[in-house]
Amino acid sequence: MAGATLSVQPDSDGPVKTGTVIPFIRRDAAADKNELYLSVEGVHCAGCIHKIESALLKFPEVMQARLNFSTRRLHLAWSGAEDMADRFARTVSDLGYRVTPFDPDAAMRRDDGHTRFLLLCLGVAGFAAGNIMLMSFALWTTSAATMGPAMRDFLHLVSALIAVPTVVFSGRPFFLSAWKALSARRTNMDVPISVGLILTTGMSCFELLNHGEHVYFDSVVMLTFFLLIGRYLDDLARSSARRAAGDLIAMMAGAASVVESGKIKSVLIRDLREGMTASIAMGERIPADGVVESGASEIDCSLVTGETIPQPVGPGDPVYGGTINMAAPILVKIRKQAEDSLLGEIIRLMEKAEQGQARYVRIADRAAKLYTPVVHALALLAFLGWVFVGGMAWQPALMVAVTVLIITCPCALALAVPVVQVLAVSRLMRRGIMVKGGDVLERLAGVDTVIFDKTGTLTLGHPALVNGNAIAPGEMQLAASLAARSRHPLSRALTQAYKGDFLDIDVREIPGAGLESVVQGRRVRLGSRGWCGLADDSALRDMMEIVLAVEGETPVIFLFRDLPRSDAADVVRGLERRGIKVMLLSGDRSGIVENIARDLGIAQWQGQITPDGKYKILEGLHAGGHKVLMVGDGLNDAPVLAGADVSISPSSAIGMAQNAAQIVFTGDDLAPVMTAIDTARFSQKLVRQNFIMTILYNLIAVPVAVAGFVTPLVAAVAMSLSSLCVTVNAFRLRRRV
Amino acid sequence: MSVLLFMIPLALFLGLIGLAAFIWSIKSGQYSDLEGAARRILIDEDPE
Numbered sequence: 001m002a003g004a005t006l007s008v009q010p011d012s013d014g015p016v017k018t019g020t021v022i023p024f025i026r027r028d029a030a031a032d033k034n035e036l037y038l039s040v041e042g043v044h045c046a047g048c049i050h051k052i053e054s055a056l057l058k059f060p061e062v063m064q065a066r067l068n069f070s071t072r073r074l075h076l077a078w079s080g081a082e083d084m085a086d087r088f089a090r091t092v093s094d095l096g097y098r099v100t101p102f103d104p105d106a107a108m109r110r111d112d113g114h115t116r117f118l119l120l121c122l123g124v125a126g127f128a129a130g131n132i133m134l135m136s137f138a139l140w141t142t143s144a145a146t147m148g149p150a151m152r153d154f155l156h157l158v159s160a161l162i163a164v165p166t167v168v169f170s171g172r173p174f175f176l177s178a179w180k181a182l183s184a185r186r187t188n189m190d191v192p193i194s195v196g197l198i199l200t201t202g203m204s205c206f207e208l209l210n211h212g213e214h215v216y217f218d219s220v221v222m223l224t225f226f227l228l229i230g231r232y233l234d235d236l237a238r239s240s241a242r243r244a245a246g247d248l249i250a251m252m253a254g255a256a257s258v259v260e261s262g263k264i265k266s267v268l269i270r271d272l273r274e275g276m277t278a279s280i281a282m283g284e285r286i287p288a289d290g291v292v293e294s295g296a297s298e299i300d301c302s303l304v305t306g307e308t309i310p311q312p313v314g315p316g317d318p319v320y321g322g323t324i325n326m327a328a329p330i331l332v333k334i335r336k337q338a339e340d341s342l343l344g345e346i347i348r349l350m351e352k353a354e355q356g357q358a359r360y361v362r363i364a365d366r367a368a369k370l371y372t373p374v375v376h377a378l379a380l381l382a383f384l385g386w387v388f389v390g391g392m393a394w395q396p397a398l399m400v401a402v403t404v405l406i407i408t409c410p411c412a413l414a415l416a417v418p419v420v421q422v423l424a425v426s427r428l429m430r431r432g433i434m435v436k437g438g439d440v441l442e443r444l445a446g447v448d449t450v451i452f453d454k455t456g457t458l459t460l461g462h463p464a465l466v467n468g469n470a471i472a473p474g475e476m477q478l479a480a481s482l483a484a485r486s487r488h489p490l491s492r493a494l495t496q497a498y499k500g501d502f503l504d505i506d507v508r509e510i511p512g513a514g515l516e517s518v519v520q521g522r523r524v525r526l527g528s529r530g531w532c533g534l535a536d537d538s539a540l541r542d543m544m545e546i547v548l549a550v551e552g553e554t555p556v557i558f559l560f561r562d563l564p565r566s567d568a569a570d571v572v573r574g575l576e577r578r579g580i581k582v583m584l585l586s587g588d589r590s591g592i593v594e595n596i597a598r599d600l601g602i603a604q605w606q607g608q609i610t611p612d613g614k615y616k617i618l619e620g621l622h623a624g625g626h627k628v629l630m631v632g633d634g635l636n637d638a639p640v641l642a643g644a645d646v647s648i649s650p651s652s653a654i655g656m657a658q659n660a661a662q663i664v665f666t667g668d669d670l671a672p673v674m675t676a677i678d679t680a681r682f683s684q685k686l687v688r689q690n691f692i693m694t695i696l697y698n699l700i701a702v703p704v705a706v707a708g709f710v711t712p713l714v715a716a717v718a719m720s721l722s723s724l725c726v727t728v729n730a731f732r733l734r735r736r737v
Numbered sequence: 738m739s740v741l742l743f744m745i746p747l748a749l750f751l752g753l754i755g756l757a758a759f760i761w762s763i764k765s766g767q768y769s770d771l772e773g774a775a776r777r778i779l780i781d782e783d784p785e
Contacts, residue, residue, distance in 0.1 A: 046776040067773070069772045069777075070769075070773060119768060120760065123760065123763065158745055
């Protein structure tokens, strides 16, 4: 690293830098126990688990090393010195896995806690449902005459002893949610569920005390059980994707290396203060806005501005948080704290956008809004009808009204949506598409406009050599041999394009300029135009280039372009065939954007557009009643990602964009965008079919209930059958996706 | 029939034991990594 002013380790892809994990350690001094959570990438089999755990357990200090395979998180506990952590992290990364420390923040643990709470409620309800059938089968199959009223009362009593605590314990998820909705003067699916559960339990207790013939304890427990299955599935679908997103936030909240009186210290990014000097290694992200203090390098701003060509910087030049240092280590004087920087402004814009999104009402809650008044009115009418027209006493009439509520209790309705969505989400997950929550699919199904970002979304986000065929093999070999010594993105692209052997030469890297060597007594340079002795030619400026200059020969120009993803054109055509309008908005130069738009057949495009400008266009589309899907990966897209009806981000995107997006996909293809839309549309069709089935069911069941023909057995059979129907229908998704 | 007075509570008691075991298994984190548990079975124990 000649010319570098610092002796920091420049290798960003290699082992963890010293000190980076220290701020994440939780130390319990009294018990002499340190704890650390690491997110480990690249684990894919039992062998990996074993290799990592056994390597760590070889240290005598390690008390616990357990890798959670589902979340890819490693939990480490050890006694003794805190800075052992560096060695542990390096041990894992030496095995070939990428490790990132993260802070298991409180929100994430609350999330896990909720899933566990639902599972506990589900378990209790399942136990109760199984055991109460012990009584119910006897009650259903024999009459009071053969059994005797005393025996019947005894069985009823035992049922009550099981059912009442179960409803109190396992009904809580519904009661709490219903209460929250009611106190906000809204209604949701949980309101009729709660009313149904409470009324049925109350009425059955009343019947029990009066030695009545029918009690519905079995129905109420079964109902709770089925409803909880739906609720648990729903939660599962959200939490898996949310956890993936949580990892990303944690990484963003990483650490920076700060130089203090000649020593390098690791500081959490959120603890950075104005005036601190941060050392930025090659390939590292700049943690906050600042000014270059020393060193010369090139900065990749593509995630902030969308521009593909790296910007050269030197002492005194401003740099923005979130951009990546490409060419050489630099020292940056922090000018603004992380939250006040450009990044912070984008975050504020995102928050504004998210507030707008909170207005979306899930389809199940929309259904509940219609459903609740109708069902409750029907029950009331049945009661009044029997008392005043049918001349029935009020107790049996109330019983009829309650059976109407039981039989219409939205059991199937509560399963109709989550079962479909969970299946769809898990299928997509297996194909590398992470969907954060079932309601995302509802919104995705209704999309009529797609906005694409350019860099990293329609394109791969890294340059590739385009004029390789026009270059002589000897020159190619020479250039590649020089480039192999550099981590500059263009050098890497050049090395990648070359397939043969490398020359054994000594190479010197001159930061901000290029690479130099002496081959067979002649000076060879690989780098920028000016440095290699060529005049600036702006005609070629929509391409990136490096020049190979051998002393005494004509310089050779290597051209690079950020190539579109291989199936981008197909995806654009496919979307248009489905009646979806496609737009391209980019912060990059208009010339580059126009080329890509023409190549891919996108009619509506705009270049050189600021994050705020993108957001204004989105607002315009919203005002026109359009449902917008945003596909983007950069910081400049983040507000639009957060404000669009749905948003998709590739997994190469920065953490903030992935966090703002509701869907994240992996891989080099753009096809997942189409797969996600198709799956969303098909699952929405299944949801609609399920709703129709439940309505049909109610059209038959309600008259029967109003007529007073419903017994506990009829209720149990009807409920199970309707739930089974919607579940089976949902499984049709398996064959399609 | 009076045998039921004995059998039903017994059946429920057995069920409760199962429930208690289930609650314990949730609390001790047995369900936090189902995928990993399925794979860990393939790891050979090192001979001591």
